[in-house]
Amino acid sequence: MKVEPDRVGGFPFRRSNPEERKKDFSEVQQPYTEEEVMREADRCLLCGTPVCIDACPVLLDVRGMNEAVARGDFKKAYERIRETNPLLGVTGRCCPQLQGLCEDACVLRWSGQPIGIGLIQRYVADWERRQHEQQEHEQQEQSDLSVSILPNTGKKIAVIGAGPAGLAAAELLRRYGHDVVIYEELSTPGGTAWYGIPDYHLPKNVLLYEIDRIKGMGIEIKTGFKVGKDITLSQLVDNGNDAILIATGSKDTVKLDTPGVDLKGIYDGYQFLESVYVNGIDNYLKNENNSNTYRLGKEVIVIGGGDTALDCARTALRLTKGNITIVYRRTENDMPADPIMLEEAKEEGVKFMFLAEPKSYEGDSNGYVVTTTMNSMQLGAPDQSGRKSPEPIPGKEFSLECSSVLLAVGREPNSFLQNKMGIKKGKKNSIAINNQYKTSMKGVFAAGDVTTGETLVVKAMSSGREAAERVHEYLMNLEENHMSFYERYYIQNSYDRMFEGSKTGPPPE
Numbered sequence: 001m002k003v004e005p006d007r008v009g010g011f012p013f014r015r016s017n018p019e020e021r022k023k024d025f026s027e028v029q030q031p032y033t034e035e036e037v038m039r040e041a042d043r044c045l046l047c048g049t050p051v052c053i054d055a056c057p058v059l060l061d062v063r064g065m066n067e068a069v070a071r072g073d074f075k076k077a078y079e080r081i082r083e084t085n086p087l088l089g090v091t092g093r094c095c096p097q098l099q100g101l102c103e104d105a106c107v108l109r110w111s112g113q114p115i116g117i118g119l120i121q122r123y124v125a126d127w128e129r130r131q132h133e134q135q136e137h138e139q140q141e142q143s144d145l146s147v148s149i150l151p152n153t154g155k156k157i158a159v160i161g162a163g164p165a166g167l168a169a170a171e172l173l174r175r176y177g178h179d180v181v182i183y184e185e186l187s188t189p190g191g192t193a194w195y196g197i198p199d200y201h202l203p204k205n206v207l208l209y210e211i212d213r214i215k216g217m218g219i220e221i222k223t224g225f226k227v228g229k230d231i232t233l234s235q236l237v238d239n240g241n242d243a244i245l246i247a248t249g250s251k252d253t254v255k256l257d258t259p260g261v262d263l264k265g266i267y268d269g270y271q272f273l274e275s276v277y278v279n280g281i282d283n284y285l286k287n288e289n290n291s292n293t294y295r296l297g298k299e300v301i302v303i304g305g306g307d308t309a310l311d312c313a314r315t316a317l318r319l320t321k322g323n324i325t326i327v328y329r330r331t332e333n334d335m336p337a338d339p340i341m342l343e344e345a346k347e348e349g350v351k352f353m354f355l356a357e358p359k360s361y362e363g364d365s366n367g368y369v370v371t372t373t374m375n376s377m378q379l380g381a382p383d384q385s386g387r388k389s390p391e392p393i394p395g396k397e398f399s400l401e402c403s404s405v406l407l408a409v410g411r412e413p414n415s416f417l418q419n420k421m422g423i424k425k426g427k428k429n430s431i432a433i434n435n436q437y438k439t440s441m442k443g444v445f446a447a448g449d450v451t452t453g454e455t456l457v458v459k460a461m462s463s464g465r466e467a468a469e470r471v472h473e474y475l476m477n478l479e480e481n482h483m484s485f486y487e488r489y490y491i492q493n494s495y496d497r498m499f500e501g502s503k504t505g506p507p508p509e
Contacts, residue, residue, distance in 0.1 A: 013340070014029075022314075023321075031122060032119050037120055041070040044063065047063065051106075051107070056102045061081050061490075061493070062081075062117055064077070065077045065124060066120065069120055080493070082128075086171045086213070087167065087207075088210065089209070090202060093118070094197060096340070097118040102117045125210075129206070149177065153178050153476070156242055157179070157181075157471060158239075160417070162211075162223070163190065163247060163249045165247040165249070165449065165461060165464030166245070167182070167189070167211065168461035169467055172468040172469070173468045174217050175485060176485075183222050184221060184223045185224070188208075190211060192249060193207055196311070198273070199281050204277075227417060228417045229420075233421050245467055247446070248450045249413075249449045249450055250411045250414060251413075251414040252414060253411055261407075263369040264366070265363075268406075270411050272294060276294075296404045297404050300404050301372055301405045302316070302406045303326075303328075303357075303406070303407050304407070304408035306335070308408040309328070309406075309408040313326050325352070325400070326345075326351070330387075330390055358405075359392075371399050371400065372405065373398075373399050377391060377392060417431075417450075430450060431450050431451050432451075437471075445467050446467070447468075
């Protein structure tokens with residue numbers, strides 16, 4: 001496929017040709033070559049106070065990675081960043097690095113271009129995967145993960161949910177020497193990273209490989225197993241678990257009362273993405289004419305302004321080859337979506353309509369939506385979040401013809417388990433937790449989107465990891481300020497140690 005060079009967000013960034021890529025689900029982002037990645041890493045100033053690391057929710061060792069990559073030591077670079085992140089290939093592709101994360105904090109951003117941290121991370125993760133696959137091909141002994149695992153403690157923990165938060169929590173708990181079993185209701189682990197992020201953004205073989213590496217640490221994942229239905233929390237305790245960590249994510253969709261919203265052809269965008277990707281995109285395409293697929297037609301409207309709205313639009317475009325229009329009630333500058341993905345959608349031909357909101361939906365004699373009546377909007381006084389509130393302009397309604405509508409206007413915490421088990425709830429039916437990540441049930445902790453609502457993959461991982469620290473302290477009767485694996489890593493691999501004995505050349509082993 002032809003690759004087009006471009007500059008997005010302030011640094012060189014290659015993407016596949018939009019006219020070609022919108023025909024299939026192949027990956028849009030194109031990687032650095034070995035020469036390019038070494039040259040890009042060599043731009044790093046190796047700051048004494050690396051604010052890029054502080055800006056990363058999982059404290060990725062950006063400085064150590066760049067130092068090793070610049071001299072071509074990809075093994076050392078992998079070992080350094082794998083220490084704090086078990087999903088390197090995933091977050092390298094899915095993190096919006098320029099939106100308040102590592103690249104946004106890079107000091108070089110203020111004098112030119114920030115370091116392409118995400119692309120460097122992706123290269124290192126993909127390099128390690130290639131090495132592993134080559135070992136398998138040659139039937140050589142495969143090297144272990146570069147992280148250490150402490151001796152077995154005899155403690156057992158059940159983690160509920162195999163999404164990013166649950167996986168990150170389980171990985172850390174296993175490193176502390178605990179026995180961990182993850183219970184996942186779907187047939188494939190990965191959570192939102194599996195069914196909610198399209199293949200053109202995150203190839204699923206990348207996610208599955210990193211999950212297999214986590215399982216290889218001795219973590220069992222039981223799929224097709226719904227806690228609260230197939231087994232209760234009390235039964236998990238009776239089965240010998242010393243603690244339980246709930247990380248069931250955000251799955252409850254925002255309910256709308258727009259007149260006509262129950263017409264056929266109006267779909268929940270989140271459910272749409274899950275249905276398309278949950279069993280693999282190839283399987284969906286192979287069965288696209290059966291009753292489980294969506295009747296989208298050629299004039300699709302997507303309601304919303306976040307990443308999910310963009311993913312719904314770009315997925316529908318690839319499935320229908322039709323006209324896709326995103327309708328958002330604020331302005332383009334107010335969109336919470338990743339600006340890189342917004343630019344990609346525009347390149348592919350997705351249309352946008354701003355300052356508009358559905359007032360009602362009208363259907364045909366068979367009950368299928370055919371028209372959406374829109375309110376023209378204007379921005380009024382700021383709301384509690386500080387954003388200007390959109391308000392309808394009286395007498396400025398207009399109509400849009402449509403063959404289907406995808407609603408992507410927000411997702412709230414998965415409320416199933418707290419409703420079923422009587423766990424105390426917080427805002428929007430989330431699981432209420434204290435500053436120790438403890439729920440209202442003894443020995444039961446919670447983390448990730450189920451406690452906060454929808455967030456980034458890397459932030460869910462951070463929450464899961466913090467909860468795992470609290471579980472470990474609870475089980476081992478430790479003080480909260482005990483030294484974690486990550487604190488120990490940075491003490492042992494500080495800036496001074498990295499260059500100990502030499503201003504050039506590799507750091508000591």
